Amino acid sequence: MASEGYSPRELMVSAAAAEIEDGDTAFVGMRLPLIAFQVAVSTHAPDSMAVYESGVVRDSPANGFIHTMCDLPNLNHAVSTTGMMSIMSRLQRGDIDVGFLGGAEIDRYGNLNTTWVQSGDDEIRLPGSGGACDIACMAGRTVLLMPHEPRRFTEEVHYVTSPGHSHTGGRRKNHPAPGGGPSALVTSKATFGFDADGELYLRSVHPGISAEEVLVDFPWEMNTAEDIGKGTVMTTPEPTDEELKLIRTFDPDGFWTQS
Amino acid sequence: MVDQTTTTLEEAVSRIKPGSSVAIGLALEHAIPFAAGHELLRQGTDDLTLIGPISDLLFDQLIGGDTVSRIRAAWVGNVSAGTGYRFREAIEEGEIEIEDHSNFSIALALQAGALGVPYLPTRSLLGSDIFERSDLFQKEIDPFSEEELALVPSIEPDWTIVHAQRASPDGNVHLWGNTGILDPAVGAAENILVTAEEIVDPEVITADPSRVAITSEQVTAVVECPFGAHPSPLAGHYNRDNNYYLTYHQQTKTQDAFDKWAAEWVYGVSDRAEYINRVDADLSITEPTVATEVRYGQ
Numbered sequence: 001m002a003s004e005g006y007s008p009r010e011l012m013v014s015a016a017a018a019e020i021e022d023g024d025t026a027f028v029g030m031r032l033p034l035i036a037f038q039v040a041v042s043t044h045a046p047d048s049m050a051v052y053e054s055g056v057v058r059d060s061p062a063n064g065f066i067h068t069m070c071d072l073p074n075l076n077h078a079v080s081t082t083g084m085m086s087i088m089s090r091l092q093r094g095d096i097d098v099g100f101l102g103g104a105e106i107d108r109y110g111n112l113n114t115t116w117v118q119s120g121d122d123e124i125r126l127p128g129s130g131g132a133c134d135i136a137c138m139a140g141r142t143v144l145l146m147p148h149e150p151r152r153f154t155e156e157v158h159y160v161t162s163p164g165h166s167h168t169g170g171r172r173k174n175h176p177a178p179g180g181g182p183s184a185l186v187t188s189k190a191t192f193g194f195d196a197d198g199e200l201y202l203r204s205v206h207p208g209i210s211a212e213e214v215l216v217d218f219p220w221e222m223n224t225a226e227d228i229g230k231g232t233v234m235t236t237p238e239p240t241d242e243e244l245k246l247i248r249t250f251d252p253d254g255f256w257t258q259s
Numbered sequence: 260m261v262d263q264t265t266t267t268l269e270e271a272v273s274r275i276k277p278g279s280s281v282a283i284g285l286a287l288e289h290a291i292p293f294a295a296g297h298e299l300l301r302q303g304t305d306d307l308t309l310i311g312p313i314s315d316l317l318f319d320q321l322i323g324g325d326t327v328s329r330i331r332a333a334w335v336g337n338v339s340a341g342t343g344y345r346f347r348e349a350i351e352e353g354e355i356e357i358e359d360h361s362n363f364s365i366a367l368a369l370q371a372g373a374l375g376v377p378y379l380p381t382r383s384l385l386g387s388d389i390f391e392r393s394d395l396f397q398k399e400i401d402p403f404s405e406e407e408l409a410l411v412p413s414i415e416p417d418w419t420i421v422h423a424q425r426a427s428p429d430g431n432v433h434l435w436g437n438t439g440i441l442d443p444a445v446g447a448a449e450n451i452l453v454t455a456e457e458i459v460d461p462e463v464i465t466a467d468p469s470r471v472a473i474t475s476e477q478v479t480a481v482v483e484c485p486f487g488a489h490p491s492p493l494a495g496h497y498n499r500d501n502n503y504y505l506t507y508h509q510q511t512k513t514q515d516a517f518d519k520w521a522a523e524w525v526y527g528v529s530d531r532a533e534y535i536n537r538v539d540a541d542l543s544i545t546e547p548t549v550a551t552e553v554r555y556g557q
Contacts, residue, residue: 030338053312053362054287055437067501068315068338070289072492072544075436081494083438084287084312085370088363092382115359115388125350127336127343130313131362134383163386176385176407 006239008188009257010247011206012145013039014239015186016100019143024097025049025090027135031256032145033100034066034074038250039243051090053131055083065252088131091138094178099139101132101182103146105157108220109198110144110164110182112136113157129161136162137177148187150217165198190214191236195228204234265428268531271452271480272298275418280308280331282369282416282448285441288315288338289494290434292422294487294531295454300324301526310369310416312362312440315491316504319343322355323517324525329356331414333365339501340508345517359389364396364411366440371413373446380408419448421473422488424495425463426455430478433463433470436494445473454484456496466552486535489542497542 016036020026022045028037037050038061049059052069057080064073075081090096103112104126114132117124136142146152165181185192193203201223205211211233215222224233251257272295284291296317308329309318315338321327323345336343349355367379384390390409397410423434432453445451490500511517528534
């Protein structure tokens with residue numbers, strides 16, 4: 001646990017939860033978003049709804065810790081436990097406001113790779129897309145979550161599992177998929193937005209982190225909020241006491257949010 | 260129509276011939292037919308094509324046991340721990356073929372099979388390397404709107420394997436909880452093997468038709484198989500055994516390590532009853548699993 005009294009992942013959960021607006025229908029995937037939705041619906045977004053590609057639809061926190069979207073506490077008192085065609089149909093119709101995605105690699109336009117990465121001379125095989133490509137193509141907006149590790153930030157991803165914004169500039173200009181593309185990236189050191197050209201910029205740094213030490217981790221010259229006329233680089237709000245209490249209720253052993 | 264009476268797991272799985280395509284693990288992390296998968300390993304049914312969405316561990320085990328030559332799936336790994344080492348090594352070494360899908364494209368492929376049409380269109384995939392680096396999918400202009408769409412060709416598995424809560428001896432199946440892509444996979448398959456926690460009187464099934472997910476004329480074989488989805492959870496019966504997933508991750512980083520793991524958990528047991536005795540975890544839940552009769556106004 002960090003000296004400030006919370007772990008980096010607890011801050012990431014809090015920052016991810018803040019990206020869910022009240023009334024949103026959120027497409028919730030694996031790991032930290034499982035906790036982030038539960039925090040959001042318990043605090044500022046009581047009228048939000050979560051859909052999971054397994055078929056589960058719920059509007060309240062699960063009544064026990066969940067390793068996966070299919071753990072029985074996530075089915076218990078769900079609104080519905082339908083199948084994937086129902087969930088993906090809603091996504092394709094444009095009914096999902098926000099989706100969450102992770103990745104092994106990201107480039108400056110928010111393209112994500114979870115399939116093949118290059119490590120020296122070797123290609124390393126990762127598990128693949130799951131529903132990530134579908135969410136990236138068709139959700140109203142996507143929020144990306146990644147550990148802050150320089151090797152994950154690259155000029156061009158080795159494999160585009162989940163399309164971000166256009167390489168040629170423009171937010172989804174000339175992009176055949178109907179979704180709005182990435183709106184935010186949350187790492188363990190900072191949060192980022194995407195500018196009018198669909199390019200990443202530094203939005204806020206987490207407490208105790210400087211903008212310089214974040215920017216140096218990227219292989220391209222990254223803009224800041226200041227550079228593009230969106231105010232100054234702020235400090236990411238710390239998780240509130242209420243949020244920390246909720247996170248530790250939903251993840252009592254710190255399986256997802258400690259370490 | 261094939262013999263639909265209940266049979267043993269060993270006999271039912273022996274009907275799945277080497278070289279078959281098998282859809283399995285269709286409800287994502289829920290109700291994965293691990294018992295049937297382990298019987299495939301014991302019988303050494305090889306040259307299989309596995310079809311599925313997110314595959315939580317069972318694909319990795321079937322690859323480790325050298326029964327697989329091709330994968331058609333969206334995600335293969337260990338949801339609790341990330342990597343499935345047997346999958347990763349087999350792909351990196353070029354030992355098995357992979358056809359990368361998204362969850363929706365595998366769902367649509369099976370839905371097309373279930374509908375009896377050659378393909379279905381989607382707004383997903385375009386702009387991804389799942390599309391660009393594959394010769395499976397086609398880009399087409401919709402003749403009505405002139406928008407670009409991706410066409411996903413149908414998949415019709417030789418076998419779909421389902422683990423369910425209960426079935427009647429003749430193969431009507433009660434199944435509840437989330438279903439993932441189970442419905443399209445059942446509709447698209449040539450043969451269906453159902454393993455069920457309980458075989459019950461037909462009256463238990465007909466008491467609540469809204470829980471019937473598969474009907475007898477669709478089913479090839481039915482097997483009573485308590486604990487057949489362990490370590491995955493089964494609504495109404497048991498929780499996820501998460502420690503099993505974490506331990507598997509630790510113990511299967513090399514092929515030798517996997518072989519040792521499998522010698523204990525797969526080849527070292529003759530059937531599911533013996534397997535259950537090795538599981539040392541409290542996965543109990545308190546939900547009653549009885550069917551409450553639905554009266555439909557009578």
